[in-house]
Amino acid sequence: MTAFIDKLTAAWTGNDSLLCIGLDPDIQKLPEELQEEPDAIYAFCKDIIDDTADLVCAFKPQIAYFAALGAEEELEAICRYIREQYPHIPIVLDAKRGDIGATAEQYAREAFERYRADAVTVNPYMGFDSVAPYLEWKDRGVIVLCRTSNPGGSDLQFLDVGGKPLYQHVAQLVADKWNTNGQCGLVVGATFPKEIEEVRRIVGDMPLLVPGIGAQGGDIAATVAAGRTAAGTGMMINSSRAILYAKKVGEETYAGAARRVAQETRDAINSCRQ
Numbered sequence: 001m002t003a004f005i006d007k008l009t010a011a012w013t014g015n016d017s018l019l020c021i022g023l024d025p026d027i028q029k030l031p032e033e034l035q036e037e038p039d040a041i042y043a044f045c046k047d048i049i050d051d052t053a054d055l056v057c058a059f060k061p062q063i064a065y066f067a068a069l070g071a072e073e074e075l076e077a078i079c080r081y082i083r084e085q086y087p088h089i090p091i092v093l094d095a096k097r098g099d100i101g102a103t104a105e106q107y108a109r110e111a112f113e114r115y116r117a118d119a120v121t122v123n124p125y126m127g128f129d130s131v132a133p134y135l136e137w138k139d140r141g142v143i144v145l146c147r148t149s150n151p152g153g154s155d156l157q158f159l160d161v162g163g164k165p166l167y168q169h170v171a172q173l174v175a176d177k178w179n180t181n182g183q184c185g186l187v188v189g190a191t192f193p194k195e196i197e198e199v200r201r202i203v204g205d206m207p208l209l210v211p212g213i214g215a216q217g218g219d220i221a222a223t224v225a226a227g228r229t230a231a232g233t234g235m236m237i238n239s240s241r242a243i244l245y246a247k248k249v250g251e252e253t254y255a256g257a258a259r260r261v262a263q264e265t266r267d268a269i270n271s272c273r274q
Helices: 003-014 041-053 063-066 072-085 101-114 128-135 151-157 166-178 193-202 220-226 253-268
Strands: 019-025 059-060 092-098 118-120 141-145 185-189 209-210 235-240
Touching: 003 141, 003 151, 019 041, 041 072, 041 253, 059 072, 059 193, 063 092, 072 220, 092 101, 101 128, 101 209, 118 128, 118 166, 118 220, 128 141, 128 166, 141 151, 141 166, 141 193, 151 193, 166 185, 166 193, 185 193, 193 209, 193 220, 209 220, 220 235, 220 253, 235 253
Parallel strands: 019 059, 019 235, 059 092, 092 118, 118 141, 141 185, 185 209, 209 235
Antiparallel strands: none
């Protein structure tokens, strides 16, 4: 196993959790007390991390939310904070990169040198040579888009490829040919539990990053039943907005609300694992 898989496996056990929290800082949704602060993005993410680190198996910063605000330095700082304060929690950089050659090499350096992420999401549409540069980092995770949670994913992912849908072809390709170092995972959305089950059948115990619960409405029980391994693990079930912005007017602090919803979500997932 790779260092990423080892860390993820330890987090599943140590925190008794399959919950992954996405860090998607939306400046318009930040608490009023932070709106005018120069370090608002960092402060917001730090508080969420501190109040939920014992409840998760991974944190997943979404690079676009930082880059759109010119906040890449804040993203670096957040990744550094997680590494220093919670070194046992994997960082999955949600970048969905998908280019070839020297450009892909630079994207890999961005993820693994600049942000020092434990894993990164990538898009396989351009084939193996778009993924190969990431696989050179043998201690890191490479999580390949497979069956995404958005409705438009079916436009391509269900195209027939030799008698099976494209998403199944991708799963088979990653499992049989690309995962030579044991470092790969797949993105499979919670809004499609039947497809999660099919992917699990194809790839064995390979980790699945599963977005789509919370704000996107994926069913927790169906998701866990479809994607858990025989050990009751094998998944990073992601929730972002439903946890980050759980605070209601006049109620607890934003970090306290995030912890409450994260704990409820973690417990709901765990109730379905056996």
